[in-house]
Amino acid sequence: MKALSLFVTGTDTGVGKTRISVALLHALSAHHARVVGMKPVAAGIENINGVLTNEDVVALRAASTCAVPPELDNPVLLPEPVSPHIAAARTGVKIDIAHLVACHRALAQRADAVVVEGAGGFLVPLSDLETGADLAQALALPVVLVVGLRLGCLNHALLTAEVIRARGLTLAGWVANHVDPAMLAQQDNLAFLRQKIHAPLLAIVPYQPVFDPRALAFTLPLEWQ
Template sequence: MTDARPKALSIFVTGTDTGVGKTLVSTALLHALAKHHARVVGMKPVAAGTELINGVQANEDVLALRAAATCSVPPELDNPVLLPDPVSPHIAAARAGVQIDIGHLVACQRALTTLADAVVVEGAGGFLVPLSATETGADLAQALDLPVLLVVGLRLGCLNHALLTAEAIRARGLTLAGWVANHVDASMLAQEDNIAFLRQKLQAPLLATIPYQSTPDPRALTFNLPQTWQ
């Protein structure tokens, strides 16, 4: 008998750079989606950088995504590649003697869609972060073929970074489904002017605005979810 359950919603989260709040946004999105979907899970296909947590080498982003999920999945699916060194994935993989296989990452994501109703996939670094000498995070996003949520870290230079990333996303034939403005620099001048400019130029809906916080709570963030995500 054919499984009549609708295919799970799945979203790819990328950022204008590293350190712009992708994990915060991904976990907040999981909490928002959980109001509409019973089983939500996060995925970090490639995580670079571990530390000793409760006696085990772990990545804090992966743990945050798991904590925000409403169901448990095999760790080899929600984090297929875990690399020790906190450097670019292609360097971390080479140091660890690991070859990142995009086909395998896609297979893991597809498997998650059979176990959950909504899957949030958090990319590593920026959109074009190298995964190997020949492939980037953009190649992974293209292979996954998911709607993309762009996290814009509001700091000097973000307009250029946001427009270039949006252009790169669309050049891959992907849909920029929305973006999030994250105030990562409290001292940045003209923040609202920057948001107004991006509202006009990104040609995608602003789904959330995150105020600057020293210890942000992803449960407290408000998302304006597209109807198709509810």
């Protein structure tokens, strides 16, 4: 049986893609025995429990139900927490989209469900010529869009949804994540996005300084179950 795979992107960096990816892994694990997260490109290395790694990668691995070789779930780990194309250039690394696709294919053979978390926003540069949108297009997976509810989110959300569809990809659903507790007219913004995005709203995440991914209620489409 072919593994279910999803690509998680966001309206910007810092909108909660990792939190939502982790929550999706927990939700999918109720229906699939073997779920695994993938961070194809991670920028920013930290010393976590004596190991040099990336905190997003650690979170995805903790939410996965099967262990895989690190070169598969995080093929590119870059030292500096800057745009991937800058971090890669500074360390002489070439981000090879074909290799990332091959790593995903290997994960899909080992798991029942794979959640792939992109870096930054959808069009984040991976090199001078390629972006995260090129990676998503090469993977050809249904896309889940995380919208960070804050000032400016309407423009960012509608632009991102438009580009996803322009790339020939399916916008399978979106998540509204309240990242700014002081945002004015939150419910009005949310109501506007529900009218305009034209994709299922999978979850509404209240502002949570301490996030509990297992408590997040997802409305999963039947084909994901």
